[in-house]
Amino acid sequence: MTTTTSTTASTAAPVADARALGLAHYAARGVLEHVLARHGVTFQQHVTLRAAVTADAPRTPDGLVAQVRSSLKADPADIRTTLDELLADRLLAVDGAHLRATQSGRELIAAIGASTAPVTARVWGGISAEDLAAAGRVLALVTARANAELAALAD
Numbered sequence: 001m002t003t004t005t006s007t008t009a010s011t012a013a014p015v016a017d018a019r020a021l022g023l024a025h026y027a028a029r030g031v032l033e034h035v036l037a038r039h040g041v042t043f044q045q046h047v048t049l050r051a052a053v054t055a056d057a058p059r060t061p062d063g064l065v066a067q068v069r070s071s072l073k074a075d076p077a078d079i080r081t082t083l084d085e086l087l088a089d090r091l092l093a094v095d096g097a098h099l100r101a102t103q104s105g106r107e108l109i110a111a112i113g114a115s116t117a118p119v120t121a122r123v124w125g126g127i128s129a130e131d132l133a134a135a136g137r138v139l140a141l142v143t144a145r146a147n148a149e150l151a152a153l154a155d
Contacts (some may be wrong), residue, residue, distance in 0.1 A: 018055050035112060
């Protein structure tokens, strides 16, 4: 008597871990950097300009550097170079002791947003609200823990 066994692929969801998080980050960043290149902007310029555009009030250069450093964990000297580039390109302007986004800077951020919106909709579309909420909670916790570890390493 011959018996056959049936094998089926596992449909279990992958477990979230540092590698999965990294792969998702780099895939999404790769898409964004492709769009940014079409607009002649680097990733760090985009993050810095977006921080200025979305700020409730104009930031001091030190305040903007601190905000971007908190997000990107980048070298403050590199962020100051980015500020200089945005000022030279007239995407940021000096306003007394503060920096503010110019109209050109605001238009660039809007154009980048318009370029990324369809891709964002395809990437995030169809994910249930419950899954997004769970992922958001996990990512917030991982971010907080990693920031705490980074702070401890800096001590």
